[in-house]
Amino acid sequence: xxxxxxxxxxxxxxxxxxxxxxxxxxxxRDEIGLTGTKKGCGKGECGACTVIMNGEAxxxxxxxxxxxxxKRILTIEGLAREGRxxxxxxxxxxxxxxxxxxxxxxxxxxxxxxxxxxxHPTEEEIKKALSGNLCRCTGYVKIIEAVRKxxxxxxxx
Amino acid sequence: xxxxxxxxxxxxxxxxxxxxxxxxAKYAGDLSLPGMLHGKMLRSPYPHARIxxxxxxxxxxxxGVRAVVxxxxxxxxxxxxxxxxxxxxxLALDKVRFIGDAVAAVAALDEQSAEEALDLIRVEYEELxxxxxxxxxxxxxxxxxxDHAPKNISFKTDLSYGDVDQALRGCDYxxxxxxxxxxxxxxxxxxxxxxxxxDHSGRVSFWGSKQSPYFTYRNLAKxxxxxxxxxxVIQPYIGGGFGGKNEMFNVDFCAALLAxxxxxxxxxxxxxxxxxxxxxxxxxxxIDLKTGFKKDGTILAxxxxxxxxxGAYLSIGALSLYLMCAFFCMPYRLPNMRAKGYRVYTxxxxxxxxxxHGVPQSRFAAEVQLDxxxxxxxxxxxxxxxxxxxxxxxxxPNGFKITSCGLQESIVAAKxxxxxxxxxxxxxxxxxxxxxxxxxxxxxSGPRMAGHNTAGAVIKVxxxxxxxxxxxxxxxxxxxxxxxxxxAAEVLGVRLEDIRYGMVDSDITPLDPGxxxxxxxxxxxxxxxxAAEDAxxxxxxxxxxxxxANPGDIMFKDRKVYVVGSPDRSMPFSxxxxxxxxxxxxxxxxGRGYWAPEGLEVPNFETxxxxxxxxxxxxxxxxxxxxxxxxxxxxxxxMAMVHDCGQPLNEMLMEGxxxxxxxxxxxxxxxxxxVRKEGQTMNPSFLDYRMPSTxxxxxxxxxxxxxxxxxxxxxxxxxxxxxxxxxxPAIVNGIHDAxxxxxxxxxxxxxxxxxxxxxxx
Numbered sequence: 001x002x003x004x005x006x007x008x009x010x011x012x013x014x015x016x017x018x019x020x021x022x023x024x025x026x027x028x029r030d031e032i033g034l035t036g037t038k039k040g041c042g043k044g045e046c047g048a049c050t051v052i053m054n055g056e057a058x059x060x061x062x063x064x065x066x067x068x069x070x071k072r073i074l075t076i077e078g079l080a081r082e083g084r085x086x087x088x089x090x091x092x093x094x095x096x097x098x099x100x101x102x103x104x105x106x107x108x109x110x111x112x113x114x115x116x117x118x119x120h121p122t123e124e125e126i127k128k129a130l131s132g133n134l135c136r137c138t139g140y141v142k143i144i145e146a147v148r149k150x151x152x153x154x155x156x157x
Numbered sequence: 158x159x160x161x162x163x164x165x166x167x168x169x170x171x172x173x174x175x176x177x178x179x180x181x182a183k184y185a186g187d188l189s190l191p192g193m194l195h196g197k198m199l200r201s202p203y204p205h206a207r208i209x210x211x212x213x214x215x216x217x218x219x220x221g222v223r224a225v226v227x228x229x230x231x232x233x234x235x236x237x238x239x240x241x242x243x244x245x246x247x248l249a250l251d252k253v254r255f256i257g258d259a260v261a262a263v264a265a266l267d268e269q270s271a272e273e274a275l276d277l278i279r280v281e282y283e284e285l286x287x288x289x290x291x292x293x294x295x296x297x298x299x300x301x302x303x304d305h306a307p308k309n310i311s312f313k314t315d316l317s318y319g320d321v322d323q324a325l326r327g328c329d330y331x332x333x334x335x336x337x338x339x340x341x342x343x344x345x346x347x348x349x350x351x352x353x354x355x356d357h358s359g360r361v362s363f364w365g366s367k368q369s370p371y372f373t374y375r376n377l378a379k380x381x382x383x384x385x386x387x388x389x390v391i392q393p394y395i396g397g398g399f400g401g402k403n404e405m406f407n408v409d410f411c412a413a414l415l416a417x418x419x420x421x422x423x424x425x426x427x428x429x430x431x432x433x434x435x436x437x438x439x440x441x442x443x444i445d446l447k448t449g450f451k452k453d454g455t456i457l458a459x460x461x462x463x464x465x466x467x468g469a470y471l472s473i474g475a476l477s478l479y480l481m482c483a484f485f486c487m488p489y490r491l492p493n494m495r496a497k498g499y500r501v502y503t504x505x506x507x508x509x510x511x512x513x514h515g516v517p518q519s520r521f522a523a524e525v526q527l528d529x530x531x532x533x534x535x536x537x538x539x540x541x542x543x544x545x546x547x548x549x550x551x552x553x554p555n556g557f558k559i560t561s562c563g564l565q566e567s568i569v570a571a572k573x574x575x576x577x578x579x580x581x582x583x584x585x586x587x588x589x590x591x592x593x594x595x596x597x598x599x600x601x602s603g604p605r606m607a608g609h610n611t612a613g614a615v616i617k618v619x620x621x622x623x624x625x626x627x628x629x630x631x632x633x634x635x636x637x638x639x640x641x642x643x644x645a646a647e648v649l650g651v652r653l654e655d656i657r658y659g660m661v662d663s664d665i666t667p668l669d670p671g672x673x674x675x676x677x678x679x680x681x682x683x684x685x686x687x688a689a690e691d692a693x694x695x696x697x698x699x700x701x702x703x704x705x706a707n708p709g710d711i712m713f714k715d716r717k718v719y720v721v722g723s724p725d726r727s728m729p730f731s732x733x734x735x736x737x738x739x740x741x742x743x744x745x746x747x748g749r750g751y752w753a754p755e756g757l758e759v760p761n762f763e764t765x766x767x768x769x770x771x772x773x774x775x776x777x778x779x780x781x782x783x784x785x786x787x788x789x790x791x792x793x794x795x796m797a798m799v800h801d802c803g804q805p806l807n808e809m810l811m812e813g814x815x816x817x818x819x820x821x822x823x824x825x826x827x828x829x830x831x832v833r834k835e836g837q838t839m840n841p842s843f844l845d846y847r848m849p850s851t852x853x854x855x856x857x858x859x860x861x862x863x864x865x866x867x868x869x870x871x872x873x874x875x876x877x878x879x880x881x882x883x884x885x886p887a888i889v890n891g892i893h894d895a896x897x898x899x900x901x902x903x904x905x906x907x908x909x910x911x912x913x914x915x916x917x918x
Contacts, residue, residue, distance in 0.1 A: 019269075029187070034180075035180070035183065035187035036179070036180015036181065037180070038184070038346070038347070038396075039186070039426075040346040040347070040348070040429060041346075041428075041429040041430075041842070041843055042428060042429065043429070043430075043842060043843075043844070045429075045842055045843035045844045046346055046429070046843050048346055075180070076179065076180035077179070077180050077181075079179070080179055085175070085178065085179070089175075089178040089179060090178075092174070092178050093170050093171075093174040093175055093178050094170055095809075096168075096170065096171070096809040096810060096812065096813050098171060098173075098174050098177045098178060099397075099634035099635070099636065099813055099817065100345070100346075100347070100394075100395060100396045100397040100633060100634025101173065101177030101178075101182050101394060101396070101634065102184065102345070102346045102347040102396030102397060103346050104177050104178060105180045108178065126851075127851040127852055127854070128851075128852070130850075130851045131850045131851045131852045132850075133850075133851075134346060134843060134848060134850060135346070135817075136343075136344040136345055136346060136397055136399065136817070136821065136848065137397055137634045137813070137817045138813055138816060138817050138820075139813075139816035139817040139818070139819055139820030139821070139849075139854055139857070140816075140820065140849075140850075140851045140854040141812075141813075141816040141820075141854055141856075141857060142809075142812070142813055142816065143851070144851060144854065
């Protein structure tokens with residue numbers, strides 16, 4: 001049996017008919033069509049499905065969609081404003097932090113939530129914050145650098 | 158000497174960076190079509206069993222289920238890597254050969270119904286004795302996994318050059334060791350995914366996460382028994398491959414088969430857990446290695462015996478085994494060599510290519526043994542390498558012709574890095590033992606394979622000055638779309654952002670072998686250069702007419718064309734394209750290029766002779782480690798690599814390749830191992846199978862040797878694959894330096910370190 005829910009995603013409201021056991025990542029991808037949020041493992045081990053809920057990074061594969069009604073969900077698609085990339089997106093592009101790109105949305109969303117709460121992080125803090133987001137391509141060096149550069153760019157603003 | 162270019166060599170962002178940063182980039186699992194069904198695979202719970210009967214009737218009756226297929230619904234085609242001898246059906250025919258072997262597939266309205274249907278398929282198995290250890294599998298009385306392969310040997314190779322026995326007798330020093338490597342994961346985050354749909358003309362369109370889409374293009378036709386012209390393979394963005402997405406897999410076949418059966422689009426996205434227990438791995442090996450030296454350190458002879466665990470099927474394993482053996486010939490001079498290899502079937506996951514393809518295993522053994530020998534002979538391990546390092550113009554005993562080669566330069570540079578680090582290195586504080594290790598490598602830039610070997614490229618110009626570039630090559634994350642675009646931009650005198658790169662569509666793009674063996678930049682790069690030169694030549698004629706000059710005097714630069722020597726006689730590139738297309742009867746400017754290196758030999762995998770690559774890359778890796786003698790935990794504190802990739806086409810992308818490869822090497826050396834019990838994978842999750850995270854990343858210093866490869870596009874060679882070969886032994890040798898113990902098995906776990914320390918005291 002499906003149940004009706006209302007989700008607030010990237011500033012828009014969506015009335016959806018879903019099954020109660022569906023996870024947020026599946027609802028975002030399959031019901032709303034926001035496929036930017038990636039499903040790497042479906043078990044909370046890789047970080048690829050990270051989205052921001054009320055300012056905190058969460059793993060969308062570990063959260064039931066019915067439980068996040070009334071919360072503000074931000075996905076990778078909601079990050080760029082009026083066609084302008086978020087400073088993290090910009091830094092990931094500029095500093096070569098992207099290769100295959102499959103971990104990228106999760107990496108950026110984890111970093112975004114992290115910088116909201118810690119705008120002046122040390123490198124060790126960045127590493128710790130991103131330690132739940134796996135990437136096989138980059139060896140993380142340029143990802144860590146991009147987050148550091150983005151935090152500096154934001155401080156300058 | 159490196160040369161100066163406008164686009165080449167610059168730190169330019171990837172052409173696909175923005176769409177990947179915004180989540181717009183579509184991967185196979187992101188795609189959907191109206192009316193699409195969802196597929197799931199049923200897999201064997203037994204390592205070895207005969208299938209007596211499969212009853213799908215109950216599953217078919219489940220509401221929402223549209224089709225169930227088994228091996229009986231196929232023509233029985235068996236895939237087999239590069240060998241004519243196929244052995245792997247996409248759906249089991251008579252037997253299952255490992256836990257995870259595909260038995261049936263279901264298409265249903267939603268994933269849940271498909272999943273439920275799997276539970277309703279009744280498979281009657283007759284369990285057979287299984288063999289999961291390659292050494293036991295070679296026993297006369299071992300259960301036979303494939304009827305055609307006595308002693309379960311799926312492939313063997315015997316490379317012999319010079320007179321090893323006599324040379325070993327003449328050596329001042331020789332040593333013999335047994336090395337062991339364990340199975341590891343490719344570790345891409347995007348699980349295998351495929352979407353297929355048929356139309357009424359009998360054509361199948363296919364989108365899949367394939368790093369070499371033309372493998373799938375051919376095998377779909379063969380396995381579905383349809384003409385090649387009825388297959389269209391379209392490449393979406395690919396979420397990493399590392400060798401593990403080369404071949405067409407059961408998920409690809411079943412999506413197409415179920416789509417044909419139902420008349421609907423069918424998508425199958427496997428779970429990461431399935432990737433981890435039912436697909437590919439790096440070959441685990443047991444390597445017995447003997448090397449003999451003169452007392453000054455000159456290597457005189459090497460004898461190797463390799464047993465590689467191939468798992469249940471051949472895959473691309475013949476090549477893997479050949480590479481393991483052949484790369485003992487590189488990167489050092491080796492007058493006498495013998496390498497015998499056996500690739501053995503076992504009832505486990507099939508092994509295939511993975512970053513460095515076969516070479517990481519054998520060079521781990523050889524480079525660690527070099528350090529052991531150096532120590533006992535009282536020689537400096539760096540000097541020992543320098544003494545034996547190959548130079549430009551040399552030929553290895555199996556016929557690899559060394560052209561550009563910066564190996565000696567890289568070892569010299571590494572030596573001064575090590576000296577600098579030694580000075581800065583804090584002293585051992587009792588608990589923390591610190592050490593520095595080194596390893597070297599040589600690697601191919603596109604291996605010559607049997608069969609199709611040519612890359613093609615097409616350039617189309619637009620009247621706004623934009624360029625469409627298509628090739629048959631696939632960017633799985635390595636950045637080839639970008640460097641190929643840079644090459645086109647350089648030749649046509651435009652900017653990188655003027656290039657629109659089109660991904661593979663087998664209906665439109667040129668045929669291509671695929672993304673493996675570090676071939677794309679080198680081989681396709683030359684095809685793109687030629688295609689761009691072709692388009693430039695056509696445009697130069699138009700420009701010559703308009704500017705009243707000779708075509709040979711037309712220069713292309715800064716989005717302009719001008720007459721050499723008189724820059725005032727010029728026009729914008731876009732205007733030139735318009736003139737070409739609009740004047741008189743008009744012209745269609747299409748640049749065409751194709752290229753494969755001339756004069757290469759397809760190596761004989763059994764005897765190993767042949768120069769398989771037009772260029773070889775080289776490098777030296779240095780690793781500094783810190784071993785905690787209380788916890789046994791090893792940390793790589795920093796690494797440096799001195800690297801001969803010819804002329805780097807894009808420094809930033811090249812660094813990214815090297816960094817990813819190096820940190821992957823840390824995982825291979827210290828963390829990663831697929832653990833199995835009686836054929837059952839015990840750690841099919843990223844939580845239990847630990848790959849490096851940000852916490853395992855370390856600072857990396859990247860230096861280049863001053864080389865330029867005359868054959869490579871704008872001087873470039875392989876980058877980022879070969880280095881993993883050297884990272885592994887550099888870390889192992891660093892641990893040897895730190896604690897005086899040379900480990901001969903990877904990964905080196907804390908338990909192994911503590912055991913070794915206990916033994917030592």
